[in-house]
Amino acid sequence: MSTGAKRAALGKGLEALLPSKKPAAEPVAPPPPAPSVTVIEGKPKEIPVEAIERNPYQTRTRFDETALAELSASIAELGVAQPILVRSLPGGKFQLIAGERRWLASQRAGKTTVPAIIKEVSNEQAMEITIVENLQRADLNPMEQAKAYQRLSSEFGLTQEQMAKRTGKDRASVANFLRLLKLPESVQARVEVGEISFGHARSLLALEDSQLIEKAALKVVQMGMSVRATETFVQNQLNPERKLGKVETVEEPPIDPNVKEAQTKLQRTLGLKVRIEDKNGKGRVVIEYANVDDFDRLLEALA
Structure with missing residues (x-):
């Protein structure tokens, strides 16, 4: 596979996991609704940062403090450029699916709300989306990538070939990362x-x-x-x-x-x-x- 072909494949895995966008004309309220948030799948809405809970399926274990501080300064000046992805929880709460760095940096920047796209997905879908989204990032360290592939294998029963297709990588690369766990x-x-x-x-x-x-x-x-x-x-x-x-x-x-x-x-x-x-x-x-x-x-x- 050529380098260009590999780059073109990046990002396909996450899109395959997300439900298709619905028409924006029909708002869908989660049970029970958040006090001041209208839930519309596919459209970003401002939701309170304190109403968001960390994702228990997060693959990343380390954040570069310097990069996080730089992102926080940028958000304080220009705001959040790309919405985070969350799912609704009971009691007007939300759980992160993707975008933890933006959420953390928004808190550090003193923001009270953050733009988010709300998706109604199951526990299994949330876990898989989070893992695949992280694997498509360039800044995960090799061990974080290895452990993410291991979770896709053990918790979802995916083969190395299936993991490669979901993340836009080649099968040999997946196999090499998994070997690090030895x-x-x-x-x-x-x-x-x-x-x-x-x-x-x-x-x-x-x-x-x-x-x-x-x-x-x-x-x-x-x-x-x-x-x-x-x-x-x-x-x-x-x-x-x-x-x-x-x-x-x-x-x-x-x-x-x-x-x-x-x-x-x-x-x-x-x-x-x-x-x-x-x-x-x-x-x-x-x-x-x-x-x-x-x-x-x-x-x-x-x-």
């Missing part, structure tokens, strides 16, 4: 915070033994290995007699704490290995990707 929990945590990229994690899986993977992951982090160096290191561990080459062990000069913090933030946001080479305020930012899917995610994030 990593030891300590290594999964490193992937989640961006210390180890998706490409590093895939290389480490070849070791199979949990203790070997943990030791290798620690070495990758300590030495700042690239994905290619990690692959060579893993092959040396698997086939020491072949002497495929030695990983450079010369210690790198200490990294400025500010540069290291920026590097970590970029890795966490992009889900890829990032190296900042700085010398007296000048240098370059090197972003490594292991395959076309990584490259696509990088382009979407930068765009």
Whole structure:
């Protein structure tokens, strides 16, 4: 599948899950109705932020505080550009289906209401829409994506092929993310915070033994290995007699704490290995990707 074809497929999964838009001329009131909200499926309405409850099916576990603050400032100045998606609950309450960052940022911006499209869907539909919508975003870290695919498999019985069609991904990509769940929990945590990229994690899986993977992951982090160096290191561990080459062990000069913090933030946001080479305020930012899917995610994030 070409890169262009893959990009064209993005977004189809969520549309397939949502009910077709109904004519806007017929308002439908939920039982019981919210005090000051008219529920019309397909049309955004302003609803109180305090009437909205967090989605228990949310896949995302981490939000970048800097990005959230920037979004909050934008909303305070210009308002919410894209409505959130909710469903009605008893007692005039609503539950988020999609748009948690916009909801949180609206609260931080001091907004009392937020534009929302209200959809009447079941628990199962709400869960599936939320998971698929999150998987179509570019800024989920690899472990969040892996766990989301796992939920689609375990709770909805979807095959890898079906998950790929729902999210606009290819089946091999889905399979690779699911493989990350075989990593030891300590290594999964490193992937989640961006210390180890998706490409590093895939290389480490070849070791199979949990203790070997943990030791290798620690070495990758300590030495700042690239994905290619990690692959060579893993092959040396698997086939020491072949002497495929030695990983450079010369210690790198200490990294400025500010540069290291920026590097970590970029890795966490992009889900890829990032190296900042700085010398007296000048240098370059090197972003490594292991395959076309990584490259696509990088382009979407930068765009």
